[in-house]
Amino acid sequence: MTAVVREALREAEAEGVALSIRGEAEGELLGRWLRQAGLEPRAEGTAEEMHPLAVRSGLLVASDRSKTALLLERPTPLAHLHPLGDLWSSWIASWTGGARLPDPLRSLAGGAGDIELLARVDGTLRAWTERRVPLDEALARLPDEVRRRLVPVLRRPLPAGRGPIVPKLTSWTLWTDPPL
Amino acid sequence: MTRPSTERDHQGSLRLRIAQTAPRRADVEANAREMVRLLRSASAHAVDLLVFPELALTGYDLGSRAAELAIPADEDPFGLWTDGEDGPVVIYGFVERGGDHLVYNSATVAAPGRLLHTHRKLHLPTYGTFDEGRIFAPGRTGVGVFEVIPGWRASVLVCEDLWHPPLPYLAGLHGIDLLVVPAAAPGRDPPTADAPTAFASVDAWETIARATAMIHGIWLVVANRSGVEGPVTFAGSSFVVAPDGAVVHRCGTAEETSDLVLDRSAVRDARATFSHLRDAQPGRVRTELERLISRNRSQP
Numbered sequence: 509m510t511a512v513v514r515e516a517l518r519e520a521e522a523e524g525v526a527l528s529i530r531g532e533a534e535g536e537l538l539g540r541w542l543r544q545a546g547l548e549p550r551a552e553g554t555a556e557e558m559h560p561l562a563v564r565s566g567l568l569v570a571s572d573r574s575k576t577a578l579l580l581e582r583p584t585p586l587a588h589l590h591p592l593g594d595l596w597s598s599w600i601a602s603w604t605g606g607a608r609l610p611d612p613l614r615s616l617a618g619g620a621g622d623i624e625l626l627a628r629v630d631g632t633l634r635a636w637t638e639r640r641v642p643l644d645e646a647l648a649r650l651p652d653e654v655r656r657r658l659v660p661v662l663r664r665p666l667p668a669g670r671g672p673i674v675p676k677l678t679s680w681t682l683w684t685d686p687p688l
Numbered sequence: 689m690t691r692p693s694t695e696r697d698h699q700g701s702l703r704l705r706i707a708q709t710a711p712r713r714a715d716v717e718a719n720a721r722e723m724v725r726l727l728r729s730a731s732a733h734a735v736d737l738l739v740f741p742e743l744a745l746t747g748y749d750l751g752s753r754a755a756e757l758a759i760p761a762d763e764d765p766f767g768l769w770t771d772g773e774d775g776p777v778v779i780y781g782f783v784e785r786g787g788d789h790l791v792y793n794s795a796t797v798a799a800p801g802r803l804l805h806t807h808r809k810l811h812l813p814t815y816g817t818f819d820e821g822r823i824f825a826p827g828r829t830g831v832g833v834f835e836v837i838p839g840w841r842a843s844v845l846v847c848e849d850l851w852h853p854p855l856p857y858l859a860g861l862h863g864i865d866l867l868v869v870p871a872a873a874p875g876r877d878p879p880t881a882d883a884p885t886a887f888a889s890v891d892a893w894e895t896i897a898r899a900t901a902m903i904h905g906i907w908l909v910v911a912n913r914s915g916v917e918g919p920v921t922f923a924g925s926s927f928v929v930a931p932d933g934a935v936v937h938r939c940g941t942a943e944e945t946s947d948l949v950l951d952r953s954a955v956r957d958a959r960a961t962f963s964h965l966r967d968a969q970p971g972r973v974r975t976e977l978e979r980l981i982s983r984n985r986s987q988p
Contacts, residue, residue, distance in 0.1 A: 679877070681817070684919045
């Protein structure tokens, strides 16, 4: 992941990274990985703060959105890079002990239930994106309340075309692979 | 000081060096400089065969720039074929401008000062992140054979070509000892307990290569690139399979060079154990293919 960020900075001749974070496990993880790779962020804040700063300062904005968040939260935030954008929230939760529930699901669970809910939701999303299970069939595996919240989001077109850089790790990656 | 390959006492062995480079996209000058540096090092260490990855000269994700970076197969503008009279045979990927003005994803095989062979990639992946079929023309010159050093016959396939069994089958029918596969394979999926290599996708590669080596009783070298282009991280993880199907060497995921001595007697031993090459029936394969093609033509 950090190699992709480093190469993106080189190709863009950018001065560094501005972190767009929401102050939870994903943001901490991203910041830690970047620092460990010697890519100390030049600034840190919300997407609304970072984007104009990046334009003025020759930085690239890196957001802390996971793949789960990018699929379930629209519109996607302005960013040049989504370094965690091919990592499922449930993976991040297993590494860090927690992860942010995507906006459509935030009122549904709490505490330890979040990780289990993320695992089920990610399992559905993986079936749809990686194994090409039809969306309705994939969603049918979820509890009714969860499905009811996700259907309106997932029926909308996914982000496509040449867009932000997401380090590719899985078999289907946003902005890299053809739309589903 | 090196001696010419023809004079070295090989005793059935071939000194291989894998140059697992991380080419810079479209920066041919920088890539060529690095390749020449590695070529000189290989020459100084009496390497017989130096293998670079697919599109090592140009980088992979070229899009519309591929045509402007194309060079004819019989030209060596960067001095990659020559290092005195006794350098190694070198294999590297480049973008070829054919005599037909089409652009190919090709691999050069060159001895000091001369071209031995050019392989044009036949199977161009055009799915998922891959777009080669929109950039390159498919090779139509088939599978060739060349002699690396006396006694060692080899073929080259490029990356996806290995995933189509007819091509190694055709190479195997020529009685080769070695199949070299320059590649630019991305790394996909983190490792699992069942697939403990650096990227899970490497296990698919090794499975196919191991089966190919066993079936045809050949040494098989996959020289994959490392590094990053855009969102894609290339897996590196080059490896060598012995004729009995054992993976005898693996590289890491980063840039590195790796040396290995290949023993030709392993080919003899593998073919004594299995008789796949002896029992191959290309005539029957041709008959069945003709029947299949004819039937497909006659169907509405």
